[in-house]
Amino acid sequence: MAKREHITDIFVIGGGINGTAIARDAVGRGFSVFLADMGDLAGGTSSAATKLVHGGLRYLEHFAFGMVHSALAERETLWSMAPHLIRPLRFVLPHHKGLRPAWLLRTGLFVYDHIGPRKLLPPTRTLDLRNDPLGRPLKDGYALAFEYSDCSVDDARMVVLTARDAADKGAIIQTRTKVISATREGDLWTIRLQDATTNLKGTVKARLIVNAAGPWVDTVLRETLGKAEAHHVRLVKGSHIVVRRLFDHEQAYFFQNADKRIVFAIPYERDYTLIGTTDEEFDGDPHGVAITEEETTYLLAAATEYFERPVTRADIAWSYSGVRPLFDDHRTKAQDTTRDYVLTSALDAKAGALINVFGGKLTTHRRLAEQVMERVEASLGKRGKPWTRTSKLPGGEFAPRDFDLQVERLNNLYPNLPDRFLRRLVRQYGTQAAALLGKATRMSDLGELFGADLTQHEVEYLIDREWARTADDILWRRTKLGLRMRGGDRTRLEEYLRTRKRGTIK
């Protein structure tokens, strides 16, 4: 908690992808920035996505050409910004008799290939699943399919590294800090904060507030900013299941469902397959949202419609759910509500400079931040120039197609550490993996081993550099090692976090 009264240009409420991207862009232009999140970074929707950096093929059916175009344009920009976190992925879309006709799929993919810039990702190709290895995991009867390009991303790590870059440039990032009220006095906001761990309260003054509270954006407007009538977002829940690996290749599947929805089956964390998502109206508290029996049944049935081997409850290793904060355009069905973002603002310095972010996608967060900055600069004056398009996130200082080269380099530096471990570290930390490993020559140099391949060194790095505090922060958001940990491992990690002395290992 800030002890002395602190005056900042911009106060950002929310440490999801949108809040951290706005903080990063703003501090890079020379504004002072303070960001608070009531929980962990990416503790809201930004760790619960399907984890695609994509144009959104199915949005073409809603004629959302503008949104698809700008999202497609972001794919290679983000891949180059974070080549450790983002990887290109080919999607196999089987034609299903009785569902969308082949000509429609072909036309949609032609548009998808050409509507946005694409230099590195390969174009669509047609497959005959009867004699292509990609047809092997599927039931007989699927023949024609299309294979097209998009990317996948580690969503939670993209948030944390965006925050890290913002902090390295001078932003103050405070997690477990709830914004409890904000009032305007003269030209400044007075923002009251409460530390979720100690309950201590503090005050920060700011010239402008950005409300990037995701599914809580209306709650912040109503309860924190006193705008009692605010009802702008429609909350739509989406759940995923993670099952033991269903196929051996690296491509993902895009399955059409009889209800016109689509479900993805994506290679995940090497030994698993990610299946999702659902679309359910939601009106509860987004905290602690969880998959229901009906959603599980729906996802298992959607996958079993296509895979030769039925996918059952026994295959499920993990599930997670999140709530999409969609801007309410008053359409009837959840799946039809716009996925585009909407910004609203009141920029009069006296009345209270405030920008609200509604909706958006992981894919478009960088552009969203640029557009927020146009409004910030309309209120606070121009400082710098747009700079993030050609920027790098920490650890991303290598070319998009050089991921394997990075792994090879790390293997040369650390010949006695397992390749699988080093590959995971490059995926998570990119060029910074060597800073984490330091002078280690074997695993035992990295301190206590907590299970899977999580070492004391890595835990300390995550606490020092990435705001990690709890076992969940470490096992489910900074890493996905929760998938591989046994019960006792987690208990030991929790005990370590409770009893560790600061700076135990460096």
Ligand code: FAD
């Ligand atoms: P959040 O990540 O929810 O962040 C808001 C933060 O505000 C939270 O961390 C919360 O703790 C904090 N907060 C709230 N109130 C306060 C307060 N009073 N004080 C302090 N902090 C506060 N997008 C894609 O591009 N690709 C995909 O594949 C994709 N799949 C998706 C699948 C699902 C099921 C869902 C739900 C979404 C998906 N999305 C996808 C969309 C994307 O995940 C979201 O648009 C994005 O994560 C929203 O980020 P955000 O920063 O606005 O919100």
